[in-house]
Amino acid sequence: MTRIKCCGMTRVEDALFAAQRGADAIGVVLTARSKRKVSLAQAKTIVDAMPPFVSTVALCMDDEAEFVRAVIETVRPSLLQFHGAESDEWCAQFGQPYLKAIAMGEGASALPQLRAYPQAAGLLLDGHGLGEAGGSGKSFDWSLMPHDLRQPLILAGGLTSANVQAAIRIAKPWAVDVASGIESSPGIKDHGKMRDFIEAVRSAH
Numbered sequence: 001m002t003r004i005k006c007c008g009m010t011r012v013e014d015a016l017f018a019a020q021r022g023a024d025a026i027g028v029v030l031t032a033r034s035k036r037k038v039s040l041a042q043a044k045t046i047v048d049a050m051p052p053f054v055s056t057v058a059l060c061m062d063d064e065a066e067f068v069r070a071v072i073e074t075v076r077p078s079l080l081q082f083h084g085a086e087s088d089e090w091c092a093q094f095g096q097p098y099l100k101a102i103a104m105g106e107g108a109s110a111l112p113q114l115r116a117y118p119q120a121a122g123l124l125l126d127g128h129g130l131g132e133a134g135g136s137g138k139s140f141d142w143s144l145m146p147h148d149l150r151q152p153l154i155l156a157g158g159l160t161s162a163n164v165q166a167a168i169r170i171a172k173p174w175a176v177d178v179a180s181g182i183e184s185s186p187g188i189k190d191h192g193k194m195r196d197f198i199e200a201v202r203s204a205h
């Protein structure tokens with residue numbers, strides 16, 4: 001079974017809908033680099049509304065360590081996700097499980113990066129270019145997904161209900177992650193698109 005993370009939640013009702021339809025995780029974006037940025041208080045409200053057994057992921061990108069500590073203390077997410085040029089040691093300093101995003105817009109030349117985060121709980125391969133923010137709607141060559149890594153791999157970037165089954169067939173990821181493919185505008189989730197996406201993933205097997 002492929003797990004599902006619905007990312008870029010800005011409204012409790014959208015996050016609850018995702019959980020009710022069977023998403024395994026929801027994400028809230030805290031970094032100022034995002035069109036989907038929520039405040040610490042908004043993120044806490046969304047995270048607190050989640051039922052048991054739905055993981056919550058807080059996203060940062062090249063933010064100050066002090067800010068990340070405030071996220072941990074206030075939001076209390078299940079996992080952190082780092083999207084910038086942070087090193088493995090930097091991400092691990094918080095003593096929390098974390099996901100590291102790798103910019104696969106660089107193609108095969110990005111693959112060595114996947115071995116640079118031995119302490120990550122998982123690696124999220126995303127379609128955007130190096131230094132760019134996530135949530136771009138850009139996909140990458142799914143056949144580049146490696147199969148010899150110890151950590152679970154999460155496929156992200158430009159996924160929609162129309163292409164996610166092909167993506168799963170080719171990349172065979174542990175999980176898929178989606179933001180823009182389930183939205184009507186940045187941060188505003190379209191419940192019909194969310195339902196179709198989750199159903200497409202569930203019927204991919």
Ligand SMILES: O=C(O)c1ccccc1NCC(=O)[C@H](O)[C@H](O)COP(=O)(O)O
Nearest residue numbers: 007034133134135136137157158179180
């Ligand atoms: O979503 C954002 O706005 C964002 C901004 C800065 C860093 C990361 C961000 N999102 C990270 C995610 O995990 C997205 O879900 C992932 O990039 C996939 O996005 P999309 O291509 O729109 O499905």
